[in-house]
Amino acid sequence: GEDVEQSLFLSVREGDSSVINCTYTDSSSTYLYWYKQEPGAGLQLLTYIFSNMDMKQDQRLTVLLNKKDKHLSLRIADTQTGDSAIYFCAERGATNKLIFGTGTLLAVQP
């Protein structure tokens, strides 16, 4: 079945790079997404990658996809305190619905 897993927590210092990891099981995933959720708010789309790509860069964000290992990562360069939030990866499979991971809480220490 479809399953998406993430580590629960990551703590970094301001100015360092953050790397959030995700694994998924559905080999038919067409697109993979990263969303950000601040406390009490909805989900904000950060970036996405097509399943036949292995890297995508968007300003401070770099997405790496290892399709063979079904591993997705999000790197945030020069992490700021405003980046503190929960980050969700999600896969979009053949049914077109998004399957979300459990989320990774990113804590940025000043």
Add this chain to the structure above:
Amino acid sequence: EAEVAQSPRYKITEKSQAVAFWCDPISGHATLYWYRQILGQGPELLVQFQDESVVDDSQLPKDRFSAERLKGVDSTLKIQPAELGDSAMYLCASSLQGPSGYTFGSGTRLTVV
């Protein structure tokens, strides 16, 4: 920037009462989704609409939950009767065809007491 509107923002209800949530998607988005997010977990799809038709409601507890999108625009999600375990954030999202993903509303935080 276009947004998905949801109301109410917060709702407290007693167990066994009825509760309803409303969502207005981005204009022109044919696909509308209702997700439930339990505290500490990722969102889970409850129901997906394409225009006014239900595409996927396999995870919707149909004995107590109902959803409609009568004119293919805004949508209502209803719970009757509410149970303590229904306490969660209810998120609405809409999308176009293509890869750009969903746009989520701010959600309705439901607390059942």
